Amino acid sequence: MAREWSNEELEKCTQISLADCNMNGEIWPQGLDCPKLEFFSMRIQGFFEIPESFFVGMQNVKVLSFFNLRELSLPTSLGLLINLQTLCLNYGKFSDITIIGELRKLKILSLRHCKIKQLVGEIGKLTLLRLLDLSDCKKLEVIVPNVISSLIRLEELYMSGCSISWKLEILEELKHLSQLTTLEIDISGDQILPKDFFSKKLERYTISIGDGATDFGGYFIVGDSGEYMEVESYSLNKSAALRTLKVNLNSIIWQEELQCFWNVEFLCLDKLQGIKNDLYELDQKGFSQLKYLHIHNNPNILCIVDSTKCISHDVFPLLESLTFFNLINLEKICYGLPSTKSFCNLKIIEVKSCDKLENVFSLSNASRSLPQLEKIRVEDCKNLIEIFAAESKNRANNNEVIDKIEFFQLRFLTLINLPRIASFYSNANTFSISQRTQKELTINLQSTDINFEDEEIAIVLPFFNKKVVFPSLEELNLGAINSEKIWDNKLPTTSCCYQNLKKLIVDGCQKLKFVFPSSIVKNFEQLQYLKISYCKELKEIVARKETKGTTTFNFPRVALLKLKELPELTTFCHGKHNSNWPMLKELKVCNCGRLDIFSSEYEV
Known part of the structure; x- marks a missing residue:
């Protein structure tokens, strides 16, 4: 310590706070004589x-707080603090808390x-206690x-991690805790839960029920x-202060019990017996407070919401x-x-290994229905055909023309x-036009001796329709999608799509x-990172129509x-062209044997 405190100074003290102290008991061998002291806090090194x-x-x-107290037993004089109202002994090494029952x-x-x-019987004498925190007492x-x-x-009971x-x-x-408003608890099994266990309307809670449920939401x-999914939105989920429920249950009776959690904000569901079709069965009010929803490893759910009901x-x-x-x-x-x-506040969609899913949402106009959407990640869905499908409320609206999404x-x-994915956003109008074009071609050819009615007209549709616009998109990752063409040759001239x-x-x-x-290269002037790999039929990076003269392509910000x-x-672009890369710092070319502008392996 920097100096010794005189007895006179200590007698006048009302508050003492010692942070990260490295001292021994010899400094105060008889304790502290501080008759006016009301607050004492010590963080021990x-x-x-x-x-x-x-x-x-x-x-x-x-108020008394000791952090990281390494005593194996609490001193008996602690029981003399008859006016103590707050006691914090976090990270203590002691195991017996009987003396605390005297406070x-x-x-x-x-x-x-x-x-x-053990939470001993003496703790039951603390009938004025409003908050009890036993979180992460692993040996309890x-x-x-x-x-x-x-x-x-x-009012508040914290027992998670025990x-x-x-x-x-x-x-x-x-x-029987009639004033309880906050509860954090982990219960490994569901068979021991009493009936109407969660009949209370808790204001704050983090509750996990079932084997392994404590790990959900990570x-x-x-x-x-044994396969796994990485939840990229984890760092964005501010779950600490949310009403959280994590469930892995085999008990059918729990469907009614879960109705008590109408105000849940973060819901994680693994196996849950009793759900026959849709998640709506758990909350007839439509999960009005829910902000984060995780559902995994559940074979019973056919849909999340059935709006036809x-x-x-x-x-x-x-x-x-x-x-x-x-x-x-x-x-x-x-x-x-x-x-x-x-779903009007939905910001993040993450879907993986949902093999019967054919689209993520069917909406009349996805951009209008999901105005807050910031992130989409979809992986390993074998039968997914599109991310969004256009759907009208009635057949009469099918002819509605949408200029831009x-x-x-x-x-x-x-x-x-x-x-199986064919497009990001399917549009019934576009498809019907293609069908009509094919029909007209067949009719025009009927005058010839050859019948083309059964011939398939090869129309290569781009993955991103020109009507779909992403003015704020920063990162695009396309891996193993079944498409011959990513972009339309013409993007809307009225806005910079990318x-x-x-x-x-x-x-x-x-x-x-x-x-x-x-024709769209100029839309990518902010591009900084470009990686193209394992595309076995890729012949060029940029494709252009035959034109006279030399074309110049600018990538002013690409660094890698x-x-x-x-x-x-074989080439960056067929035909006469120049390409400018003024900010390029790193170039890697590996196993591109036919490329004539770089060697097969090159790095700068």
Whole structure:
């Protein structure tokens, strides 16, 4: 310490706070004589041995906090603090807390990360206690009967991360805490849960029920066969202060119990028996408060919402993020058209291994229905045909012409291993025009001797229709999609569709012949990172129509260009052309044997 404190100074103290102190008990061998002290806080570094009489001279203290106390037992003088109202002993090494039962005026008790093994009967004497925090007491296994039910004024109870072997009668005691508003608890099994266990309307909670449920909502989701999904939106989910429910249940009776969680904000569902078709069965009010939804490893869910049923209100009006993984029978996220405000705050869509899903949403106008959408990631969905499908409320609207579908907020788009996908946004009008063109061609050819009626007219449609616009898109990752053409030759001249695109990855697109039509290259002036790999039929990066003279292509901001495993790539662009890369810092070319402008392996 910098200096010694005189007895006169200590006698006048009302508050003492010592942060990150490295001291030993010899400094105060008899404890502190601070009769006016009301607040004492000490964060300990190293080993500090508390004398048995340490608290004798501070019996007026109301708030006491020791962080990282390494004493194996609490000093007996702690029981003399009859005026103490707040006690925090987080990260303590002690295991016996019997002495704390003497502190009858205690209102707040925090023992986070302590080594206690049992919540002893003496704690039941703290009838004024309003907050009890036992979070992450990994060795806590036993709660003595009638302790919890004795804490009649308890408002907040935190018990997540404990190793408690819950018994039915102990859980029953929670039902008698009439003033409880906040609960954090992990229950490994669902068979011991009492009836009407969650009949209370809790204001704040983090509750996990079922084996492994405590791990839900994290950075990874593990499938039944060991496969996993990386949840990219994890860092964006501000789940700490949310009402959270994590469920992995085999009990059918729980469908009614879950109705009590009408105000849940973060919902993670794994296996859940009793759901026959759609998630709406769990909340007839449409999950009006839900912000984050994770559903995984559930074979029973066919759809999330069935709008064809008589639903008189909006569903998921506040939902910001949805994450679906390994839902092997999911056919639709939403049957029918949802109401205007349903999903209207959705920002993030992450879907993986949902093999029966044919599209993510069917909407009359996806950009208008999902105005806040910022991120889409879809992977490993074997039967997905499109991300969005155009659907009208009635047949009369099928002839409606939509000039532009503009996703104003979409910044990140990742589509990987979708073998059947044909387009980002299907448009019934475009398809009918193609059909009509084919029919007209057949009619015109009827005068010849050859019948072409059964011939398939090869019309290569771009993956991104020219009507679909992404003015804020920053990153685009296309991996193993079944498309011969990414972009339309002509983008709308009234707006810069890809004016903010900075990163483009094209990987494993086996049918792709080129990446950019020459007419749209100028839309990618912000591009900084370009990687093209494992496209076995790719012949050129930029394709252009035959024109006289030399064409110049500018990539003014590209700093990194990677070309890998492109066996048919022969040139950047056929025909006379120049390309400018003033900011290029790194160029990697690997196993592009026919490329005549670089060697087969080159790096700068």
